Amino acid sequence: MTATHHEVATAAGSGAGATARFKSDKLAGVANTPKERVSLLAREVLDAVHETIRKHKVTYDEYNALKSWLISVGEDGEWPLFLDVWVEHVVEEVATEHRQGNKGTIEGPYYVPNAPEQGSSGSVPTRENEPGTPLVWTGQVTSTDGTALPGAKVELWHADAEGYYSQFAPGIPEWNLRASFTTDEQGRFEIHTVKPAPYQIPTDGACGKLIAAAGWHAWRPAHLHVKVSAPGHELLTAQLYFPGDEHNDDDIASAVKPELVLDPKPADNGETVDYGFVLDPVR
Template identity: 80%
Template sequence: MTTTTQPTAAASGAGATARFKADKSAGAAGASNERVDLLAREVLGAVHNTIRKHKVTYAEYNAVKAWLIKVGEDGEWPLFLDVWIEHVVEDVATEHRKGNKGTIEGPYYVPGSPDSGSSGTIPMRENEAGTPLIWTGRVTSTDGSVLAGARVELWHADDDGLYSQFAPEIPEWNLRGTFTTDAEGRFEIRTVRPAPYQIPTDGACGQLIAAAGWHAWRPAHLHVKVSAPGHELLTAQLYFPNDEHNDDDIASAVKPELILDPQPGPDGASQVVEYGFVLDPESV
């Protein structure tokens, strides 16, 4: 295990909030007044119906109100929304696709990771903990044509379940890298197999988990964004077989099509896996 100072929920939340503001907040201006009116009324109506159905008391209402305030104080809105809401948004947004299945992005994506070409090792510390993993694959379009120059952005947690740029004492681009497919659409990535981890539990989201009697575990996973000109961006997480939390992921993000099949490497110490991507062309 790598020894680091454990991040607090507030610090991780603040980092995720700042990253969202820098990278995605501008996209929030795209909704029409009519859609905002429709969605806001239906969401509020569902809340009102729940209150009436379960005869919510003022004590319960005030407990929820205090908890919502704490979510904001802890900066945990990105975590809350990405863990419990995003998987449904992703299902709806990509239900038309004929290529690869995707899943949630999560709160810890950072653009601009170092490019290692079509074959390389992701940035990592010397003696990075974890089983060495060699991942090869090919990127094609839904018609079978090769997508040379496609970008595969990879990021994942370390053996302690921590992400660079969201936890202290970890190099800036640790376990974050971009790979570009060769003329045959192929790539080869050398990394380490990540470990399962719990989402931060010392903040507001942890309070909800404890109060509801849930667990906080996410199965081990690799995050990817795969892109090519003229094609829809694919965001996904890739999982490993026999993880005890594949069936009860706190983020409800695991899909059968996203589970890898790693095999022992020729050196007996590493694992190798073949997994490629089929991208959907952008609609005209």
């Protein structure tokens, strides 16, 4: 693999792609939100901003710096990145607090629907000599009562060894490291992929400026993204992590949960892991 696509990949480019994807996929669900709900949420957010200004005696210079930065976030197309890194984990926590099945976590900005179907056992599309330790992942999808769920869908996507996602960085094949799997009659699946690496979120745009100004780090631990669905059950969105990653405890996106850390075992050619999903019936 060459590094050509990495030489021209930018935060603005990835951000623009994430923004365009968001606009096409995510807005239908809020079309009929009551005005009273919009007013309530907007007012309380603004009240919290006002209270912060009063509490910390924010100056005009600081206000203008914020104003300039907010403009840059929009110009760089980084609103999906900003919100998914620093806000989404709380939205996810509230939205799924009733569940009895598997824990979930944030989706992040780089999901793409309709990835190639590989059946109940198959390999994620990769480039020739794709960097990364080979990983074989087996598991079963069940309902909360223990019933196996045949025909459940497991969507998997993750970054490459240098932290780039296909369709959001140039020079990577369209469906690289993205695939969908459908469980067999016992609700089981087997996925062949490569183990991802930790990476930094894009730092050459507005989010990077905030990170530098605040003295934060930009690292995310290595993770696999998944969406798991079955008829009559709630959609589960999660990320799966690996033990020993130095950023499991200080993930910039605050998305790691103990229940989502895998337990891989060494194999002849890489690693294997068994991890399944328990889905909640729709209420």
